[in-house]
Amino acid sequence: MPTMEYTIHKPEIGKGGFSRVFRGTDMGCGRAVALKKSRCSLVIKKPHLRHESRILQLLQSHPAIPAIYGYAHLPHFEYLAMELLGESVSDLQPDGTKIAPKTVVSVVLQTMSALQHIHKLGIVHRDIKQGNLMCSLNDPSRIKLIDFGISRMFYEGEPKRRDPATKGYKMVGTLDWASLNAHDGIALSARDDFESLAHVALDLLRGDLPWGYRPWLEPRRIAQEEVRASKRSHTAESLGAGFPPEFSSLLTYSRSLRFNQLPDY
Known part of the structure; x- marks a missing residue:
């Protein structure tokens, strides 16, 4: 992948567990980009953003995958330049706003198309x-899927398992949206992306989910158990009550899939 020179504009426009995101400018052509920056010395053998850049390179060619422009690993930081995007879906739902089913359908179908693309690879x-x-940025009705930093290849055979009660166990994914398999320490596959998408759809419709994680009140270890118990106690039908049944069916269907089974997109 080519490396290029960029100007970084502060303040940051986003951040995650491993990196911060800035608006940048390609000094060669003047193009505005999103520039991810992560502290990483040259002795690190598996840099986080290099992993993400390789995943994104593999996934290019689908309209829901953001374009990638360049990657560089310098003495103290690594950088990933990619397509500059607009607001996130979470920005469109302030303070528990309920989103119209028609809009939620559009979000789900576009995300499902992106998942079909990445799962088949x-x-x-x-x-x-x-x-x-x-x-x-050019068409706010079009959805782009980002943040492939913890994405992995999945494999044939039986899923690996970890005991969630093990000291130091950290669940994969984000607590509110994670699948029950993630809570149970079971390796994730296509079915778990689908279950998380079902949680997203139901949250957009309802304005909230009954297990909302409150990091300022609960230590993560306790929260993981409480959210896990809440997810088990709420049926798909109860979560989707009052909305078209297809949304609750998506959650039920995702939980019925086998580890190696690709969904019927």
Whole structure:
């Protein structure tokens, strides 16, 4: 992948567990970009953003995958230049706003198309949530799927398992949207991206989910158990009550899939 020179504009426009995102300008052509920056020395063998850049390179050619422009690993930081996007779906839902079913259908169908593309290439995203669904800058009705930093190839055979009660266990994904398998320490596959998408759809419709994680009140270890119990106690039908049944059916269907089974997109 080519490396190019960029100007970074502060303040940051986003951040995650591993990196911060800035608006940048390609000094060669003047193009505005999103520039991810992560602290990483040259001795690190598996840099986080290099992994994401390789995943994105593999996934190019689908309209819901953002364009990637360049990657560089310098002595103290690594950088990833990619398509500049607009607001996230979470930005469109302030203070528990309920989103119209027609709009939610559009979000789900576009995300489902993106998942079909990445799953058929053997990749599982592992962190589907509103904040990772972005609106195109040129057409806000178009959804782009971002943040492939914890994406992995999935494999044939039986899923690996970890005991959630093990000291130091950290669930994969984001607590509110994670699948029950993630809570149970089971390796994630296509079915888990679908379950997270079902949680996203139901949250957009309802304005909230009954297990909303409150990080300022609960230590993460306790919250993981409480959210896990709440997800088990709420049926798909109860979560989707009052809305078209297809939404609750999506959650039921995702939980019925086998580890190696690709969904019927």
